Amino acid sequence: MANLNKILIANRGEIAVRIMRACGEMNIATVAVYSDADRAALHTRVAAEAIHIGASPPRESYLNIEKIIDAAKKSNADAIHPGYGFLAENAEFAQAVNDAGIVFIGPSPFSIRAMGDKAEARARMIKSGVPVVPGFQDADDQESLARAAEQIGYPILIKAAAGGGGKAMRVVETKSGFPDALAAARREALNAFGDARVILERYVANARHIEFQILADKFGNTIHLFERECSIQRRHQKIIEETPSPLLDDELRERMGNAAVAAARAVNYENAGTIEFIVDPDTREFYFLEMNTRLQVEHPITELTTGLDLAQWQIRIARGERIERYGERLIQPRGHAIECRVYAEDPSNHFLPSTGRVLDLQLPNMPGVRADAGIATGDEASAFYDPLLVKLIAYAETRDAALAKMQNALREFSLLGVTTNVEFLQTVLAHPTLRQGKATTRFIEQELDAWTQAPHDERRTMGLIAAALAESLDKAPEGEASSVNDPYSPWRAQRAFRVGGELPAAL
Amino acid sequence: MKFVYSSHAQNETLDLERAGDDFEIEIGGERARVQVIAFAPPRLIFSYNGKIFDARVARAGKKHWVYIQGATFVFERAESRAARDAAPGAREGAGSGIVVAPMPGQVRGVLVEQGDAVTEGQPLVLMEAMKMELKVNAPHAGVVAKIFVTLGQSVEREQILAEVIKRGG
Known part of the structure; x- marks a missing residue:
């Protein structure tokens, strides 16, 4: 078995922190890399060492292969964990890491390339008996793409060829919108993945997005760890995921699970990966969408229902452990888990990104709730990177109980200083379509597009009172005479101060 | 108070x-x-x-x-009404030609020049934040009176990007 004593995490935010914690629990030292904007970011504080790799734009830092490998050499790291996004699904990166004599925690460059190249992936899936969506990826010039779009038929989906995770994806409803959407998707793809190529797919409306977690070791043992339903999306970005899927029965679950294992085997897959399917809820037919050759954002829900630590298993597989004794027969998923993604975005401003300094962060603390955070109080949500701030994950015996727990967790979650989607998530969780387990990937655009914060809430009045009280107690505005200007006033004390006696016992 | x-x-x-x-x-x-x-x-x-x-x-x-x-x-x-009116970025109803950033981010493209005639909805500035692109469009037809930002610049939400004056107005 390979000895992995020190791992460099080529990522930032919550996933870098998550992986560093897994390393810590395995007595493995960690190295963070950071850009100018992340000089004091949480992941640099959690790691034992932190190395600066360049300017804030991703292309100059987190997407710079040479600088990351230099940092690994400089810090004597035995392995590199790529996280998700950035270089996680870049075969040249995996190859460069291997060539430098460093262990890449993930699949082989061959598997990444085979699944990253959509044409090749498609051919292999068909050969392995895995159904695929109609699409086009044979050429990348505008003329061929436009012609192919015409043949496949609108609405069409433009996706980054090198991408995944819903980034740089555009739906085009009509022919006239194609050139603009293509140009925008290319620029986004270049920035997110360092590769501007795109592919086309027929846009399957009212579909369900259901994926299967795969684990495969170096000895040919490939298992699946059941499904995650990720149909709740906005702008093709998942916001709520759950397992098990309310759509699947045991029969369909088994067929999809077998197809997922076959798909992974078709590219000699090793390490953790995810096979994404779209499912037509009416016909119950499923199609292979893509394989994400990395750890997923939503991996925690699988961890909660299977009891496995996937980040640790990635490392264990990379150092040569076998998974066979953790084979499917021994893994029986239990209960229901839900994840909500807290994004720095404003749902009442078309979900556009918001930025700013986190003035206060209170994470929920209750049985069955996990919070994976990439920021802490005092940290900055920068416009340079992904808007994901925190993942809240709830686990309970049943779906209803897990939903109730998640609602409770969101109520206790407080983030001041940056506008987030928390109240929107509450609205989604309370929506009858979600409660019935019938939400498709178009659910939000169809039913919640015009969402705004409830204006006449009683809580708003209490909020206003709190703001005025805090302002009065904190510091009177300049030029206004007030007793709080008295330097000896108890209102100026830095420590907690109570007026009116002790807290009532009920608190 | x-x-x-x-x-x-x-x-x-x-x-x-x-x-x-x-x-x-x-x-x-x-x-x-x-x-x-x-x-x-x-x-x-x-x-x-x-x-x-x-x-x-x-x-x-x-x-x-x-x-x-x-x-x-x-x-x-x-703020007091007078202070708000004098503040940059003040928008006085639908007639204003002041175009502001709908989100914080970077300017990835300035698509028009000062003096250009533009149509309603014509993209003026291309913005990017958190890996997302957004076009900021002309609120009405007219002439670009001024561009306030340059390529690569970081802008705050509500920061003025451009001004489009109605013809004859």
């Missing part, structure tokens, strides 16, 4: 006066007695008409953030 806050284009006035250790408060025509039980920022615990509220508060510039009973609000201390 009077406090005027705005949020979601709504102004809210409340009057807060010290009354011994407590506060007298008037909001929406209702008067009530408020007792501060604890103030240890960000925590603020108070009772309003005998009911206890547990809030979290924080301030950044004019923005007052409040978390209370599971909801988060951001209130902006409203």
Whole structure:
């Protein structure tokens, strides 16, 4: 078995922190890399060492292969964990890491390339008996793409060829919108993945997005760890995921699970990966969408229902452990888990990104709730990177109980200083379509597009009172005479101060 | 003392006066007695008409953030009318040709030049934030009077990007 004593995490935010914690629990030292904007970011504080790799734009830092490998050499790291996004699904990166004599925690460059190249992936899936969506990826010039779009038929989906995770994806409803959407998707793809190529797919409306977690070791043992339903999306970005899927029965679950294992085997897959399917809820037919050759954002829900630590298993597989004794027969998923993604975005401003300094962060603390955070109080949500701030994950015996727990967790979650989607998530969780387990990937655009914060809430009045009280107690505005200007006033004390006696016992 | 806050284009006035250790408060025509039980920022615990509220508060510039009973609000201390009118980025109704950034981010493209004639909805500036692209379009047909930003520049939300003057107007 390979000895992995020190791992460099080529990522930032919550996933870098998550992986560093897994390393810590395995007595493995960690190295963070950071850009100018992340000089004091949480992941640099959690790691034992932190190395600066360049300017804030991703292309100059987190997407710079040479600088990351230099940092690994400089810090004597035995392995590199790529996280998700950035270089996680870049075969040249995996190859460069291997060539430098460093262990890449993930699949082989061959598997990444085979699944990253959509044409090749498609051919292999068909050969392995895995159904695929109609699409086009044979050429990348505008003329061929436009012609192919015409043949496949609108609405069409433009996706980054090198991408995944819903980034740089555009739906085009009509022919006239194609050139603009293509140009925008290319620029986004270049920035997110360092590769501007795109592919086309027929846009399957009212579909369900259901994926299967795969684990495969170096000895040919490939298992699946059941499904995650990720149909709740906005702008093709998942916001709520759950397992098990309310759509699947045991029969369909088994067929999809077998197809997922076959798909992974078709590219000699090793390490953790995810096979994404779209499912037509009416016909119950499923199609292979893509394989994400990395750890997923939503991996925690699988961890909660299977009891496995996937980040640790990635490392264990990379150092040569076998998974066979953790084979499917021994893994029986239990209960229901839900994840909500807290994004720095404003749902009442078309979900556009918001930025700013986190003035206060209170994470929920209750049985069955996990919070994976990439920021802490005092940290900055920068416009340079992904808007994901925190993942809240709830686990309970049943779906209803897990939903109730998640609602409770969101109520206790407080983030001041940056506008987030928390109240929107509450609205989604309370929506009858979600409660019935019938939400498709178009659910939000169809039913919640015009969402705004409830204006006449009683809580708003209490909020206003709190703001005025805090302002009065904190510091009177300049030029206004007030007793709080008295330097000896108890209102100026830095420590907690109570007026009116002790807290009532009920608190 | 009077406090005027705005949020979601709504102004809210409340009057807060010290009354011994407590506060007298008037909001929406209702008067009530408020007792501060604890103030240890960000925590603020108070009772309003005998009911206890547990809030979290924080301030950044004019923005007052409040978390209370599971909801988060951001209130902006409203300025006097004259100060607001003079402020950059002031938008005076639909006739204004001032184009502001709908989100914070970087300018990835300036698509028009000063003096260009533009049609309604024509893209003026291309912005990017958090890996997302957005076109900022002309609010009406006219002539580009001025471009206020350059390629690569970081801008705040509501920062002025360009001004488009209606022809003959």
